Amino acid sequence: MNTTILDQTDLDILRLLQKDARLTNKELALKLHKGSSTMFERVSRLKDLGYITGSVTLIDRNKFDELWISFTQVQLNDHSGEALIAFQNEVIRFPEVLECYHTTGAFDFLLKIVVSDMAGYNKLIVEKLAKLKNVGSLQSCFVVNEAKRELAYPLKDRI
Amino acid sequence: MNTTILDQTDLDILRLLQKDARLTNKELALKLHKGSSTMFERVSRLKDLGYITGSVTLIDRNKFDELWISFTQVQLNDHSGEALIAFQNEVIRFPEVLECYHTTGAFDFLLKIVVSDMAGYNKLIVEKLAKLKNVGSLQSCFVVNEAKRELAYPLKDRI
DNA sequence: ACTGAAAATTCTCTGGC
DNA sequence: GCCAGAGAATTTTCAGT
Numbered sequence: 136m137n138t139t140i141l142d143q144t145d146l147d148i149l150r151l152l153q154k155d156a157r158l159t160n161k162e163l164a165l166k167l168h169k170g171s172s173t174m175f176e177r178v179s180r181l182k183d184l185g186y187i188t189g190s191v192t193l194i195d196r197n198k199f200d201e202l203w204i205s206f207t208q209v210q211l212n213d214h215s216g217e218a219l220i221a222f223q224n225e226v227i228r229f230p231e232v233l234e235c236y237h238t239t240g241a242f243d244f245l246l247k248i249v250v251s252d253m254a255g256y257n258k259l260i261v262e263k264l265a266k267l268k269n270v271g272s273l274q275s276c277f278v279v280n281e282a283k284r285e286l287a288y289p290l291k292d293r294i
Numbered sequence: 295m296n297t298t299i300l301d302q303t304d305l306d307i308l309r310l311l312q313k314d315a316r317l318t319n320k321e322l323a324l325k326l327h328k329g330s331s332t333m334f335e336r337v338s339r340l341k342d343l344g345y346i347t348g349s350v351t352l353i354d355r356n357k358f359d360e361l362w363i364s365f366t367q368v369q370l371n372d373h374s375g376e377a378l379i380a381f382q383n384e385v386i387r388f389p390e391v392l393e394c395y396h397t398t399g400a401f402d403f404l405l406k407i408v409v410s411d412m413a414g415y416n417k418l419i420v421e422k423l424a425k426l427k428n429v430g431s432l433q434s435c436f437v438v439n440e441a442k443r444e445l446a447y448p449l450k451d452r453i
Numbered sequence: 454a455c456t457g458a459a460a461a462t463t464c465t466c467t468g469g470c
Numbered sequence: 471g472c473c474a475g476a477g478a479a480t481t482t483t484c485a486g487t
Contacts, residue, residue, distance in 0.1 A: 152351035156315045159480060170456055175482065177454095185354050191445045192311035192349045201450045206397065206404055227442040235442040238365065240435035245365055249447060276399035283386040283394040286350045286445070288408060291360045318463060329473050334465065336471095 139293070140184065144169065146290050148177055149186065153287035156190035196281070201251035204278040208242035209264070210271040218269045219243060225267050231259050242274065298452070299343065303328065305449050307336055308345065312446035315349035355440070360410035363437040367401035368423070369430040377428045378402060384426050390418050401433065 141149075147167050151158055160174035167174070181187045196202050209226075211218055219237065226246065227235050234247035250256040264270065300308075306326050310317055319333035326333070340346045355361050368385075370377055378396065385405065386394050393406035409415040423429065 149351075149353055153353060154350065156349035156351040160482095161480065169454095171480080172457080172482080172484095173455055179482095186357055188352045188354050190315035190349060190351045191313065192308075192315040193347045193445075194308055194312060194447065195344055195347050196447060198345055199447070199449065202447050204395075206395070223439075223441045230448060232442065233444040233447075235440075236363075236365070236437045237439040237441060238435040238437055240433075242435065244441075245435065245437075251450060274399075276397040276401065276404065278395045278397055278404075280382075280396040281394075282382045282396060282403075283391065285392040286352075288353065288355060288358070288361050288392075289389060290358065291410060320463065328471095330463080331465080331474080332472055334463095338465095 141186070141293065143293060145177060145181060145186075146292065148174070148181065150287070150290055152178070152187070152190075156192075193286075203250050203252065203256070204281075205248045205250065205256060205275050206278070207246045207248055207260075207264075207273060207275040208238075209244040209246065209273055210242045211244075211269045212271045213269040214243065222267055222269060226264070229259065229263055231255070242272075248275075300345070300452065302452060304336060304340060304345075305451065307333070307340065309446070309449060311337075311346070311349075315351075352445075362409050362411065362415070363440075364407045364409065364415060364434050365437070366405045366407055366419075366423075366432060366434040367397075368403040368405065368432055369401045370403075370428045371430040372428040373402065381426055381428060385423070388418065388422055390414070401431075407434075 144167055148163060151163060151166060160171040160178065163169075163174040163178075164171040178187070196204075209222075211222055222244070223235060223237065226232055226244070231248050231250055232246050233249055234245075236245045237243065238245050248256075248259065250259060260273065260275070264273065303326055307322060310322060310325060319330040319337065322328075322333040322337075323330040337346070355363075368381075370381055381403070382394060382396065385391055385403070390407050390409055391405050392408055393404075395404045396402065397404050407415075407418065409418060419432065419434070423432065
């Protein structure tokens with residue numbers, strides 16, 4: 136994967152925007168000592184090249200009684216590539232499944248799941264998840280406290 | 295937790311902004327059939343009340359060779375409240391630990407960790423994580439493929 | 454690649470319904 | 471709570487280096 140297209144300024148832009156999507160080009164320009172139309176051009180380029188994929192507003196999950204988070208690990212009975220892809224394609228269609236990672240280790244997938252209550256959790260697991268093909272063992276844990284949630288990936292300087 | 299402060303329009307705003315932080319007030323107004331200055335007032339209020347906590351730009355992680363993600367579960371030897379809080383306060387200071395959840399189940403914490411290579415992973419686990427007080431067993435898995443990553447929480451309509 | 458300036462658009466505030 | 475309007479600020483385009 137070629138990443139030499141990005142220079143130091145591009146990386147700085149990505150670092151800053153990962154922390155605050157609403158920084159204006161003028162604010163970026165001030166921090167990076169360039170003109171604001173330069174920032175406009177660079178940010179547009181980063182979008183066009185696919186480095187920037189979108190932006191999201193973050194909300195305080197604790198203000199909503201209906202948001203209970205569970206992490207569920209799934210082990211399939213069939214570990215063939217077809218079975219893994221088939222499961223993946225099905226499970227990501229459930230709106231309760233916010234995140235789905237194919238992982239190394241004893242389990243094949245790690246799912247981040249949101250439910251509004253235990254009834255919703257039970258319904259998802261018993262009626263939807265467990266009914267998918269090849270699903271072997273499941274192991275779930277619920278989030279008691281979210282101590283940290285940093286969405287900005289640390290980017291290495293280009294040498 | 296009182297959530298009756300929010301009406302349907304507030305929820306719609308939060309739903310839309312969770313999907314795209316860069317929607318203008320004018321665009322929100324069009325979608326929700328209100329004036330753009332009304333949107334400005336409501337969004338400002340949602341920020342002031344703490345419902346909106348920030349916004350982030352998303353980048354394509356696959357374009358960076360240095361971003362390897364691991365999920366690590368940690369079990370402590372001492373399950374007292376003090377020990378849990380002490381561990382939590384230490385572990386969230388590591389920049390490699392992007393997310394830290396206190397969870398139910400056999401393990402006490404689930405960590406989302408980013409490293410640039412196996413040397414970095416080893417260093418974090420052996421030299422930093424395992425040296426924290428009360429750390430018992432660790433169980434890690436690496437992300438092979440990110441099949442879904444939805445950051446917008448589903449919000450229930452107010453009745 | 455960057456700059457500066459001009460045009461288009463959005464933000465922010467005020468007054469009034 | 472909502473809207474319209476207006477001035478300020480920002481985005482976006484573009485010619486020039």
